[in-house]
Amino acid sequence: MNLQRRNILRGSVAAAMALPIAGVKAVELTKDLKWDMETDVLVLGYGGAGACAAIEAHDAGAKVLILEKLAQGGGNTAVSSGGFVAPKDKKAAYEYLNATYAFSDSEKDEKLLSTFCDEIMGVKDFITGLKPETKLMIYGHAGFTTLPGSDTIDKYRVRGKKRGGDMLFDTLRHAVEEVRKIEVFLETPALELIRRGEEVVGVVANRNGKNINIKARRAVICSTGGYEYDEQSLRTFALGRDILGLGSPGNTGDGLRMAQSVGARLWHMTAYSCPLGMKVPGLKAAVQLNILAPSHI
Numbered sequence: 001m002n003l004q005r006r007n008i009l010r011g012s013v014a015a016a017m018a019l020p021i022a023g024v025k026a027v028e029l030t031k032d033l034k035w036d037m038e039t040d041v042l043v044l045g046y047g048g049a050g051a052c053a054a055i056e057a058h059d060a061g062a063k064v065l066i067l068e069k070l071a072q073g074g075g076n077t078a079v080s081s082g083g084f085v086a087p088k089d090k091k092a093a094y095e096y097l098n099a100t101y102a103f104s105d106s107e108k109d110e111k112l113l114s115t116f117c118d119e120i121m122g123v124k125d126f127i128t129g130l131k132p133e134t135k136l137m138i139y140g141h142a143g144f145t146t147l148p149g150s151d152t153i154d155k156y157r158v159r160g161k162k163r164g165g166d167m168l169f170d171t172l173r174h175a176v177e178e179v180r181k182i183e184v185f186l187e188t189p190a191l192e193l194i195r196r197g198e199e200v201v202g203v204v205a206n207r208n209g210k211n212i213n214i215k216a217r218r219a220v221i222c223s224t225g226g227y228e229y230d231e232q233s234l235r236t237f238a239l240g241r242d243i244l245g246l247g248s249p250g251n252t253g254d255g256l257r258m259a260q261s262v263g264a265r266l267w268h269m270t271a272y273s274c275p276l277g278m279k280v281p282g283l284k285a286a287v288q289l290n291i292l293a294p295s296h297i
C-alpha cells in the first residue's frame with residue numbers, strides 16, 4: 001500500500017520537484033514590487049498542519065489561501081497511519097509525555113508541553129466536528145506502558161474503509177474545501193518569503209510556470225512539513241547518509257529554509273521518529289522492518 005501511494009506521488013510531482021530551492025533568500029519589499037494577488041492569511045503546505053491552520057484562520061474571520069507544491073494535498077498526513085493521542089486525563093497526560101523526554105535527545109519547552117496537553121483534550125471533538133458522521137476508533141494505547149500516566153492514553157483514528165491517514169486527510173479536506181470553500185492552489189510551490197523589515201508580508205510562489213507575488217495582509221503560515229526528501233538536510237540534521245524517506249516526496253525542507261531566511265531558529269532537528277528499513281540491491285524502494293514490541297535494541 002505504501003509503495004503504491006509512493007509511486008502515484010512520484011509521477012505527479014516531477015515538475016514541481018524540479019524547481020530548485022536551495023539557498024533561499026527573503027525578498028525585501030520595495031516600491032517596485034508588484035503584488036499579483038492578496039489574501040489575509042497565506043498557508044504554505046496543504047498537509048494536516050496547513051489544513052488545521054486554514055480552518056482556524058477562516059473560522060476567526062480571515063480570508064485564507066493555501067499553496068501546495070504537489071498536484072495533490074495531504075503530504076505525510078495522508079500517507080501516515082492517521083493516529084492521534086487522546087488522553088482521558090490532562091494531568092496524567094502531562095505526566096506521561098513529560099516522562100517520555102527521558103528517552104529522547106530533545107529540548108523541552110514546559111509551556112509548549114503544557115499547552116499541548118490542554119489542547120489535546122479537545123482533539124476528538126475538533127475532528128468529529130469537521131465532517132458530519134465522522135466516527136473515531138481506538139486502535140492503540142500508550143507506547144511506553146511502564147511510564148506514569150500511560151493507562152490514561154488512548155490512540156484514535158478516523159474509522160473508515162481507507163487507511164488512517166487518508167481517512168484523516170479526507171476529513172480535513174472536506175472541512176477546508178467543501179464546508180469552508182477555502183481556496184487551494186495545487187502545484188504552486190512557495191519559493192521565497194517577502195519581508196518588510198522584520199515583518200513577513202507575502203510570498204513569491206511559482207504558478208503555471210510563472211513566479212507571482214502574493215501579499216498576506218495578516219500572516220504567512222509555514223506548514224511545509226519535514227525534510228526527509230532533501231539529501232543535504234538529512235546529512236546535516238539526521239546525521240546519517242543513505243537514509244531513505246517514507247512519506248511524501250514534497251517534503252524537502254523548503255519551509256525550514258524560508259523560515260531561516262528571515263532569522264528563525266530551528267529546534268528539534270536531530271530528534272526524529274521513524275520506522276526502520278533496509279535497502280535491498282535491485283529494489284528502488286526500501287523495505288520496512290517491523291520490530292514487534294516489546295523487543296529492544
Ligand SMILES: Cc1cc2nc3c(=O)[nH]c(=O)nc-3n(C[C@H](O)[C@H](O)[C@H](O)COP(=O)(O)OP(=O)(O)OC[C@H]3O[C@@H](n4cnc5c(N)ncnc54)[C@H](O)[C@@H]3O)c2cc1C
Pocket residue numbers: 044045046047048049050067068069070072073074075076077078079080081082083084188189190191223224225226246247248250251252254255
Ligand atoms: C508512514 C508514516 C506514518 C505516520 N504515522 C503517524 C501517526 O499515526 N500519527 C502521527 O501523529 N504521526 C504520524 N506520522 C507523522 C505525521 O504524518 C507527520 O508528523 C504529519 O503528517 C506532519 O504534518 P504536516 O502538515 O506538518 O506536514 P505534511 O502532512 O507532510 O504536509 C506538508 C505539505 O507541504 C507541502 N510543501 C512542501 N514544500 C512546499 C512549498 N515550498 N510550497 C508549498 N507546499 C509545500 C508538501 O507537499 C506537503 O503537502 C507518520 C508519518 C509517516 C511518514
